[in-house]
Amino acid sequence: MTLRSADTSALLVDNTSTLLIDGKLVPGSGGTFDVVNPATEEVIGQAAEATAADMDAAIDAARRAFDTTDWSRDHAFRARCLRQLCDALQSHLEELREVTIAEVGAPSMLTNGPQLAGPIEDLRYWADLVEGYAWDQDLGKATPMGIPTNRRLLKEAVGVVGAITPWNFPHQINFAKLGPALAAGNTVVLKPAPDTPWCAALVGKVIAEETDIPAGVVNVVTSTDHALGAQLSTDPRVDLISFTGSTATGRAVMAAASETLKKVFLELGGKSAFIVLDDTDIKAACSMAAFSVSVHAGQGCALSTRLLVPREKYDEAVAAAAKGMAGVGVGDPTKPGTICGPLISAKQRERVEGYLKLAVEEGGTIVTGGGRPDGLDRGYFVQPTLVAGLDNSSRVAQEEIFGPVLVILPYDGDDDAIRIANDSPYGLSGTVFGTDPARIDHVVRGVRTGTLGVNGGIWYSADAPFGGYKQSGIGREMGVAGFEEYLETKLVADLATS
Known part of the structure; x- marks a missing residue:
């Protein structure tokens, strides 16, 4: 060739x-x-x-x-x-x-x-x-x-x-x-x-x-x-x-x-959880979650696509995540500043758009995104999208979408966060943000998944084993x-x- x-x-x-x-x-x-x-x-x-x-x-x-x-x-x-x-x-x-x-x-x-x-x-x-x-x-x-x-x-x-x-x-x-x-x-x-x-x-x-x-x-x-x-x-x-x-x-x-x-x-597959503990910077952590799920249009099995936040800080977290997603560079993948390029095909875009429609039908709210970016008439693009108002039993929270879609879910205490993270057929990856080492360790040991990043740590490396639990x-x-x-x-x- x-x-x-x-x-x-x-x-x-x-x-x-x-x-x-x-x-x-x-x-x-x-x-x-x-x-x-x-x-x-x-x-x-x-x-x-x-x-x-x-x-x-x-x-x-x-x-x-x-x-x-x-x-x-x-x-x-x-x-x-x-x-x-x-x-x-x-x-x-x-x-x-x-x-x-x-x-x-x-x-x-x-x-x-x-x-x-x-x-x-x-x-x-x-x-x-x-x-x-x-x-x-x-x-x-x-x-x-x-x-x-x-x-x-x-x-x-x-x-x-x-x-x-x-x-x-x-x-x-x-x-x-x-x-x-x-x-x-x-x-x-x-x-x-x-x-x-x-x-x-x-x-x-x-x-x-x-x-x-x-x-x-x-x-x-x-x-x-x-x-x-x-x-x-x-x-x-x-x-x-x-x-x-x-x-x-x-x-x-x-x-x-x-x-x-x-x-x-x-x-x-994966439907990994991004767990934000209540002792950390909520805005910074939620912005990171929004950014990471938008990279390569969300087409990564190990991306954390469920954002778990303390219930008492839910509104603050939704606002921070929405702001982060709205600021992601979407468009031409040849340009150095692009974070979110196209989906791979028309079929994959139809799949993602089907899940966005389902999110509303299930009672969720599209906080930001939800459509095709303005000015991009060609290419299989979808806006980075934040979905709120659903619980973890919804299909949008349970099924792998493989697009730039983040579902934000409230939890009540660290053990509840672990429970929600584990309430999935998958167990591939995940993320934890917090400041108390003992609490972080408790969550890390409680979540049944093959890889976990803590406070921005990167697990990707040739010498680091990668794989999942359960149906991952x-x-x-x-x-x-x-x-x-x-x-x-x-x-x-x-x-x-x-």
């Missing part, structure tokens, strides 16, 4: 977008499909349309590469390849930035962090981990049933990984799977979301042309056909499915994978815990002769 900038207002992509299968860049057997810029609604090029036959070939290549090469056993080589890939991608950083902003609608400021630059640099973490990990551990001598035995614990790659990824943070999530899966010695078939195929396809091109990663170790299959994800899930040649997306789709993936009893890692998923991504999701454990017992 050759990218070039014709001018500052248009991104043109040759209609030769390709799949990566068995080390070769090949066209999709189904032709191509349109790629749309969500900020302009314009078709900006085409991506390769894979078919079931293409997916079959990719799985076969990954299986063969795992079974017949030394990839899984040569730790030093894998570490070198990961650093090589990191260097190669960094040499294409501006090209990738342009693609990411145009295809994802990501505000440009985020490409300096989790939308691009951060995940690329994280590849070095996985390379370092390969070299420092205890692949072979001595458990010492024991005498089970009186038989002297030396024991060793070996860590080995699972095998072929099917990685199915969403569109909201494509680089972050693609590399959060590719990095540890490859570091652990697996081969991978990556099926990216059809809304953001270029982010993955360009990485595939770099792998094929600028790294020593062997043929078949990484395969990239772009398609609008969601059945290809199901094909990955059911194929017995695939040993593990790593899926990030909605909880509903995660259930389907888990059910499909159960046919072959393959390992499943799921990072799913199974397993952890990132860190040593995420790395070990891609490993099997083998115990070797040798008869001790001396």
Whole structure:
């Protein structure tokens, strides 16, 4: 896939977008499909349309590469390849930035962090981990049933990984799977979301042309056909499915994978709580909540979308949150000051607008926002919106909206805040603002969620495990815990002769 900038207002992509299968860049057997810029609604090029036959070939290549090469056993080589890939991608950083902003609608400021630059640099973490990990551990001598035995614990790659990824943070999530899966010695078939195929396809091109990663170790299959994800899930040649997306789709993936009893890692939805204790600066905390839920148009599973505030300070909190949301920069994602860009598609905007209508039907009040921004006639934009007047049993407070929508809820005391936070099928993330360390610790230990930020602390890091409780998923991504999701454990017992 050759990218070039014709001018500052248009991104043109040759209609030769390709799949990566068995080390070769090949066209999709189904032709191509349109790629749309969500900020302009314009078709900006085409991506390769894979078919079931293409997916079959990719799985076969990954299986063969795992079974017949030394990839899984040569730790030093894998570490070198990961650093090589990191260097190669960094040499294409501006090209990738342009693609990411145009295809994802990501505000440009985020490409300096989790939308691009951060995940690329994280590849070095996985390379370092390969070299420092205890692949072979001595458990010492024991005498089970009186038989002297030396024991060793070996860590080995699972095998072929099917990685199915969403569109909201494509680089972050693609590399959060590719990095540890490859570091652990697996081969991978990556099926990216059809809304953001270029982010993955360009990485595939770099792998094929600028790294020593062997043929078949990484395969990239772009398609609008969601059945290809199901094909990955059911194929017995695939040993593990790593899926990030909605909880509903995660259930389907888990059910499909159960046919072959393959390992499943799921990072799913969230409806996280932003808890503001009564001993903190209410205005500052609520302004932070309003800002954070508006970033990237609220398209983040770990964003805190329920704002829990002391009942006696509810009116003050509503005013502060509304002021904060009204001040968020909405619009062109190419501009440095933009915080809230477009939603990914017309379908997603319709979904968000449906929830805003539902909020009113449920008895809520749209305090600020609630519509499309003035002056933005093109692009899938929705104003950052604050909803008040609902309780936690409402659908708008219970269901993941995936847009810049914040529901503000009153609580009565710290334990009630914990109860409301936990009154959700999800348990992915959350936030606590307060000043009393003992009260903060009580809330942190009481909320059943995989990550929690305290007073603005950032949990996002390559070495920090990320994942959720309850219906927010199974397993952890990132860190040593995420790395070990891609490993099997083998115990070797040798008869001790001396």
